[in-house]
Amino acid sequence: MTGVGTLLRLALRRDRVVLPLWVFCLGILPYVYLTGFQTLFATDQERIDYARISADNVGFVGLYGPLQGDSLGELTVWRGGFQPVLIGLAALLSVIRHTRTDEEAGRTELIRAAVVGRWAQLAAALLLTGLGGLLLGLLATATTVAAGEPVAGSIALGVVYTLDAWVFAAVGAAAAQITETARGARGIAIGVLGGAYVLRLGGDISAMGDGNLAWLSWLSPVGWAHRVFPYGANDHLPAVLSIVAAVAVTGLSAYLMTKRDLGGGLLAARLGPPTAAAGLRSPVALAWRLHRGLLLGWTLGFTALGLVFGGVAGSVAQIAEDSGGVDDIFTRMGGTDEIVDGYFGIVAALCGVIAACYAVQATLRMRDEEQNGHAEALLSTGVSRYAFAGSHLLFGLLGPAVVLLAEGLASGLVHGDVGPVLAATMVQLPAVWVPAGVALLLTGFLPRLTGLSWAVLGGALLLMLAGPLLRFDQWVMDLSPFTHVPQLPGADFTVLPLAVLTVVAAVLAGVGATGLRRRDLPL
Template structure:
């Protein structure tokens, strides 16, 4: 395939920072769970009791997947059950970035003018994604073995993660051919990943009940890899359908790429009306038209997350009541109430980071509008620069607040219905979730600052989100210095519910967001438009 090797080197150079940011942490996080479980459950009786109760707990099965076994390795593999979803997500985004995004920006057409095969860009992106997942597996397996876990199970768990990433890299390759733009391709890939996760969830939860719809799990690629059960049954045969699906999807993507025009998708774009509606006479109305699909999608996703997290919250309390052996363990967290508060505080941090990702994505839509020339057209009318940008900032700053509010309300409602205190739980959980808003605004302001002052580096805002995620997931486990932990704005948010809150961190973080955001606005007001 002429030019594939050179394009692979080009992609590796462009992603020399982004690839390690997700490959290395996701590979090493499961190894950190080993010491965590050993510290929390120092005796075999405590560990076995926890495993037996968790295996039949619908909330935990929905979040992490099925648990078959009581060994330390089986618990670690089960606890890392959501990580393959993250690996799949990053793999899909990597492929779309170097296929449809490059095509939309005109780079593919420019490169295609040289001696490069038509499919070279597609296969280069896939090779990089597959290679990243191979590196992830090569890092993860030795890391798990170094923790004293069996070699066979460690290799199988590494393959579980890598296969999930490779399958959805192939899914993304097909989505890149179907969609007419990078944004649509990402949406299709996210929908496919969401459907796979929901099918897995529905099937596995059914299996701990009457099993009537347990077969749904086998319709999901995520379900296939999670049923490999490392360190326990060590089931190898799901590798066959996973590899087969990947091969079929890669072949499909190549076929579709050969039968469509460069810059166009297989699915035709829906033509808009010949005359704009009267409501599109202001920058805010235009911003609403551009952001409404993204806003609805994110709010819906947050509602589903609230549903799952709310169900798991009651499951934490049930663990204490159902297992006397675990009562002493959770007593260290303050009993059942303290354990639930600790869990909810952790969940609110995760929701805050996800909301920050939404804020960055919404803000980078402004950069896309500028790069495509749409901003320049709008600014030729009576709209000022600040008015145009402020219209988009409404969605970048208030959209995450709405998403967090919906998630917190749903989680509190579900947990309240199970515990019998709807009003109290909704208030407590909603307050804890909304406490993340100032930290979210800081990361959104960083994106604004980069867009206004260093527009070429605006995508670096994703690096800030990734750094905060790394601090949240492994900062305490790695015993990082406090000054490193303090770099994340989420470190300064009080642990709510259950913690003590003061106004100082909220005020300081909000002021930081205002100052950084104002600097970005000032920079945008003075620089050239567009900046390539």
């Protein structure tokens, strides 16, 4: 373990922007939800009715998890039911970035040439992410206590978030030992996270019926986070399970490291053919080969989201019929006078932000190709830098169109009204292209700061989640490109904002490609 302290300081130096960003954005959300609910409900009876209907609604339980009480604190934790997934995602990506990504880039070999222990880099990555999870939990605790919630419940909420980060940090560490590439490690770890969410969803929905599959939730770290009920039962067993899982998986990752060579993985990479097929003899064809797995995964994921969102729409309509007061609440949360239209408008905007994550990821693939030396080999041929950038940007622009189309079709078919639902989803596309343009702009001029592309998305997500509840000024909301998208279905369709967003994205991408053309590529 020699050198852990030095490597931890190095990791903190490298993550001086990224770490505070995800800690603050995810740690402040409970306070945002809480203060929003405080202003949302005019009377206690309105809050109780909302909680009663939501707790018995299959669609809402599937989205947010079980709800066992009607206090503001319990509603806040329930409304933040997707928080454990977001925290887990941030944690596993952080660990993989400081382990497998560095190893793939050759930095680990240089570090290990010094007086550094075998497990020092892995330990530093886990300590960094664990510290981030702890700070996130402390922030959630402090802000909810400041908002007037019970101290014991707020501490329990902070513990839930901290342990969730630790569990999935360990998952990321284990995944980093399996494959030779950071991309493969991220795929494995995110697959585990998605599986945990599906197990939680299936178990919670089963518990509302015959309960035969309710035990599935107890196999999921996400399910454990949902079963502490900080402001209610405050059950300690799920927290104990999280601690045991974090320790066990961390130990497993350390053991797996001893079973592989530096630079290799437990699963050896498959050798390719000695000569390229005819279909790989152009930059676009090569980009298709590199992006097709990512595109397929995102398309399947968005199809599943569409099935869930489309199924929940019927539950939203039932809520409107059961309680006119809840209908008014939904309108104040950012929807329209028609609750189902408002629901699909909010869902479409959320899908737009998620699709923008794919757009940024696909666009930044050119930066990965540059860092691992593949771009240098490609550009040493007759391929121009514009062709290189354009081949990856193509998937950053058209890929989100494919996944949004899949979500809109699935959601509309399940709901039984494809046209309006699909239109609400596809109209998000110009706003999705703007972060992709920002990613290419940073790649062209400030390649070391390409991580700031994710800050644009984080800000847009924060405005989407917090803005309607906290009633931000319009100029603040206008900072997000998604604010300018017509809120279909229900609102009037206008072409001008979509055209402006498209032009902005095109200018950003064009300037970024020019910057890439003019700067040096590191050897």
